[in-house]
Amino acid sequence: xxNYDVRQHLITPQRGFHxxxxxxxxxxxxxxxxxxxxxxxxxxxxPVRSHSVATHPAVNDTRRLTQPDGGAISFRxxxxxxxxxxIVTNLGLQLAIGCAGPTLPWQPIGSKDYFKVxxxxxxxxxxGATPTVTYYTYLxxxxxxxxxxxxxxxxxxxxxxxxxxxxxxxLVLHCPMIPTRLPAEAMGSLTQKQAGTYVNVHFAANVTYxxxxxxxxxxxxxxxxxxxxxxxxxxxxxxxxxxxxxxxHSHTLIVATTILSSTDWAKRMVRVQGVISLQYPxxxxxx
Numbered sequence: 001x002x003n004y005d006v007r008q009h010l011i012t013p014q015r016g017f018h019x020x021x022x023x024x025x026x027x028x029x030x031x032x033x034x035x036x037x038x039x040x041x042x043x044x045x046x047p048v049r050s051h052s053v054a055t056h057p058a059v060n061d062t063r064r065l066t067q068p069d070g071g072a073i074s075f076r077x078x079x080x081x082x083x084x085x086x087i088v089t090n091l092g093l094q095l096a097i098g099c100a101g102p103t104l105p106w107q108p109i110g111s112k113d114y115f116k117v118x119x120x121x122x123x124x125x126x127x128g129a130t131p132t133v134t135y136y137t138y139l140x141x142x143x144x145x146x147x148x149x150x151x152x153x154x155x156x157x158x159x160x161x162x163x164x165x166x167x168x169x170x171l172v173l174h175c176p177m178i179p180t181r182l183p184a185e186a187m188g189s190l191t192q193k194q195a196g197t198y199v200n201v202h203f204a205a206n207v208t209y210x211x212x213x214x215x216x217x218x219x220x221x222x223x224x225x226x227x228x229x230x231x232x233x234x235x236x237x238x239x240x241x242x243x244x245x246x247x248x249h250s251h252t253l254i255v256a257t258t259i260l261s262s263t264d265w266a267k268r269m270v271r272v273q274g275v276i277s278l279q280y281p282x283x284x285x286x287x
Contacts, residue, residue, distance in 0.1 A: 062237035070145035071169030092149025099175035105186035110218035200279035207274035220260035227286035
């Protein structure tokens with residue numbers, strides 16, 4: 001269990017908000033890595049394994065997911081971050097972080113700098129005896145959570161993709177001690193009741209779909225499909241949620257705020273390089 005306690009590092013005149021934010025980010029990364037190491041040792045599995053495409057009869061299942069879900073998705077060592085992000089968001093999944101909430105300082109969600117192969121060394125044995133040394137290699141990994149756009153068989157669809165190595169779920173994290181109140185200088189995240197605003201984000205012509213997708217996900221937005229999500233009666237079958245073709249013509253993304261968006265999401269998003277304007281609340285004329 002990760003016993004990191006942020007109560008030891010409350011904001012004081014000697015410790016600014018930026019220092020606390022760096023501390024929170026470090027704590028989340030530390031807890032996440034510790035969790036992965038613990039899981040591998042407890043289960044006796046090697047973190048790296050070759051990918052084999054199994055037969056997934058449920059891949060063609062088009063039912064929608066009805067319960068929240070998520071996990072840690074590991075990709076091949078040669079998979080680029082942009083490719084991984086497309087694979088995840090095409091399935092209606094959203095990037096996530098381990099420990100977040102309205103009383104913790106908001107932090108960017110993308111974690112692009114940590115999407116890489118990493119190595120670790122572990123030792124075990126009795127005191128006085130020669131220790132057993134184990135070398136671990138961890139594949140590039142993305143944490144993701146479901147959204148209203150995620151299909152019921154998202155795991156089978158991911159595992160049928162040769163870029164995906166494995167999925168760890170359910171993902172149980174032991175977060176640092178979460179304060180009951182957000183520090184005065186910090187910016188928090190939206191609550192569940194505050195989330196759910198649909199936004200049309202207009203980007204400049206020189207912004208690529210991959211860059212726009214990262215900007216939205218990094219700021220805690222999910223892809224949105226207003227008509228799909230508001231269809232009356234029997235919901236339509238699931239379909240891929242990529243907006244790359246629409247973006248190629250309009251240079252816009254339709255997204256929605258989530259509990260991973262900051263409370264100042266509009267001001268923060270409009271300052272992102274390449275963003276021209278935001279239209280919200282947004283809705284579509286559905287047939």
